Amino acid sequence: MNDKFLKPYNPQETEKRIYEFWEKSGFFNPDNLPQRHKDPFTIIMPPPNANGSLHSGHALFVALEDLMVRYKRMRGYKTLWLPGADHAGFETQVVYEKKLEKEGRSRFKMDPKELYDEIMEFTLSNKSFMEGQVRSLGASCDWSRERFTLEPEIKKIVYGTFKKLSDDKLLYRGKRIVNWCSKHQTSLSELETESIEQEDKFYYFQYGPFQIGTTRPETKFGDKYVVVHPDDERYKQYKDGQKFDLEWVNGPITATLIKDDVIDMEFGTGAMTITPWHDPVDFEIAQRHNLEYEQIIDFHGKMLPIAGQEFEGKNIKDARELIIKKLDEKGLLVKTDENFKHSIKICYKCNRPIEPQIKAQWFIKMQPLAQKAMEAVKNKKINFVTERHEKIFFHWLENIRDWNISRQIIWGIPIPAKICKKCNEGIVDLDNIISKCPKCNNEVEKDPDTFDTWFSSGQWPFATLNYPDGDDFKNFYPTDVMETGHDILFFWVARMIMLGIYRTNEIPFKNIYLHGMVRDAKGKKMSKSKGNVINPLDMSEKFGTDALRMSLIVGNTPGTDMNLSEDKIRAYKKFANKLWNISRFILENIDDSKEIDLQSDELNKLRKTDSELQKLQKLTLDITDDMENYRFYMASEKIYHYVWHEFADKIIEESKLKINNQKDENINEIKLILLEILQNVLKLLHPFMPFITEEIWTELPIKNKKYLIIEEWTNV
C-alpha cells in the first residue's frame, strides 16, 4: 500500500497532479478516445465572460456538465465538451468603464481604437486566468477545441447569418423607439431593461378644452396632439383631426385631436397628449396616425432648443420643476396627485431610468424565427428537463418583439454595414466594398455600431463546430445537452434555438437543463456588498474540488435555486476522507503485490451469488437510471449514502470479524468482494468526485487497468 494512505486525503496535493495526468492522456479530446467510443455526446460549454473571476454559478455549471460528460464517456460515448470564452460585449464594457472611472478616465474621451485595444488586453488576460480556474474545477473539456467569441472564424459565421437575415427580409434598419441608457450611451434590448415600481407625482394640466395627465411634464414642450378614445362620450362633440388653438408652455400653439382605442377611458381624464419621440406607446399612436414627432431631450438627458431658451440644456429633473412652475404661473396646472404608483424601466446595469429615444438601428423580425423554435419544442425535438421552463419559454416567444441588435459601444463585433450619409439607408456590406448609396447614390459611411453580444452568442453551438463544412459540425451537431442558468433562458437559450434552426435548419441541442442560482446559506443572493459571496476557488482550495462539487450537486434539483454554505462543503470533504480510509483499509488487507483479474471465474460467480454484490448491482441500476434522467441530485445522494452507511458502516465492519478470524476459509472471497465493491463505487462516484476516485484508482491492484476516466461504467 502506498504510504500516502497513512495520512488524511490531501486534495491540494492531488488535484493538480491528476488534472495534468488527464490532460496528458489526451482523453478530453474525443478523437483520442479508444475504439469502443463511437456515438457522439456533445455539450457546448456556456462560455464564461472573460471579464472577472469565476463565481459559484460557474462552479455549478462545471460540476453539472462535467458529471454528464464523464458519465457518458464511461458509458462509451465519443464525448466532446467544447470550452470557450465570451468577450461579453456590453457586460465587459461596463466592467471596464468602472475601472476607467476609478482611474479618473472616461471612454468618451478616448480614441475608439485605443479603447478597443485596452479592453482586448484586459479580456485576454482574464481569459487565460479563467481557463486556469475552469481547469482547477476539474472540467474534462477539450481544450484543443476552445473557442473565443471574437475569433475571425466566429465573426465570419456571424456575418453570414446577418447577411442571410437581410436576404430573407428578416432584417431591417428602422428609425424606431429604442431603450436608451443616458449613462452608457447605448440602446438596449427589452431584456436588458428592468421594470421597477415607484411613486411619482401625477400632474393634471389644462390643455385647451382638455385636461391631460402626465408624470413627465418635461416631455410636454412639443406635444401638439391630444388623444382620446373614440367611444368616449365626454369628448364626442370633438372630431378626429379637429384643430384647437390653445395656450401652452411657451405661448400659443395649434393642437390636433386624435382618436385611438389604446386610450383607457377609466384612466385620468381619458385624454392625454403624446410625445412620440420619448414614449413607446405614443410612438405607436404616432405611427398609426402618421403624425409628426420631434426630439425634446438629447442623448445625454438634456433639454434641446425646442424647449425654449429658459429650458435648453437643463437636465430632466431641473426642467421638470421649472415647467411645472411655469404652467402653474400661467394657471394651467389643474391639480397634482401625490404618490402615484407606476412602473418605469431602468437600465439593468446602472439602474438609471431608460430614456426612450428614436434612433435608426438594425432590427430582426423575430416572429417567424420564434414560430419555428416553438414548433421544435412542441414536436419534442427539443426537450426541457425542467418542464416549467417550457411554459415560460412559450409565453415569451408567443409575445416576442423585434430585436434591436445595434449597440453603440466599441467592445463587440462591428456591424458589417454602410449607412448613407444623406438618406440614412442601411446597406449590409460584408466585403466592405460599397461606397455609394444604392437608393440615392450619395456617400456612405461605416456603421459605427457593434452587435448585441447575444446576437453572436446565439450562434455559438454551430459557430464553434465550424458550420457548415467542418468535420465537427458534421459529427457533433446537433449537440446533446445545453446546460446553463435559468436566468439566461431568453437572452441566450431561446435565441440559440431560433438562430440555430434558422441558420442550419436543424436544432442546436436536444435537451435543455437549466440550473438555478446559487445563493448563500440563508437563501440571500450573493453580492460583494453584502459580503456573503462564496468564492468557489477558495472553497476548492480549502475543502477540495470534489467536496465543492458534491455540495453543489447533492439535493440540488434542476431549475431551482440552491443555498450553499461552507458547512455543506465541509461535509463532503469528510466524505472524501471517508472514501480515502475505506480504500486504505481494503488495500491494507488484500495482498496488493499481485493484480486481481476482474473477469476471473471466481469473481463472476460471486457476482451472481453474493447478496452484497447483488445489492450493489441493484443500486448501480438505480443510479444509472437517475443519471439517464438527469436526477443527479438523487444519484449522488444514493451513492453517498451507500458508501458511508452500507459499505463502511456495515459491510466493512462485518468483514473485520471475518478477516481477524484467520481460520475463516472464505477470507479470500471476502477480500475479493471488498475490492469489487470498491472498484464499482469508484466508477459510480467518478462523475461527481473525479479527482479522488482517479487517485485511488491508480493504487488499486487490478489487471488490465486503464485510466478511471475511460473505464467502462458498470453494465448490469
Add this chain to the structure above:
RNA sequence: GGGCGAUUAGCUCAGUUGGUAGAGCAGUUCGUUUACACCGAAAAGGUCGGGGGUUCAAAUCCCUCAUCGCCCACCA
C-alpha cells in the same frame, strides 16, 4: 394586470410513477489497544402552511384560502 414556483425536523433543503417521512448542519447520551475523531454506536426531534375532495392508501393527484419568492407586461 398576466404567468410560474415554493410552504416538510431548530436551520438549509431532498423526497423519481400515490404505499407506514429523509440528508447535511446544529443539538442529546455513550464510546478511541490500528481504515477513518475529517470517527463509531444509540436515542431524540415533523398532525409534511390551513381547509375540503378523489382513493383501500395522499407530503405526493384535484379544488380552495393564506404567506413568501421569481418572471413577464406600452395604463399616460
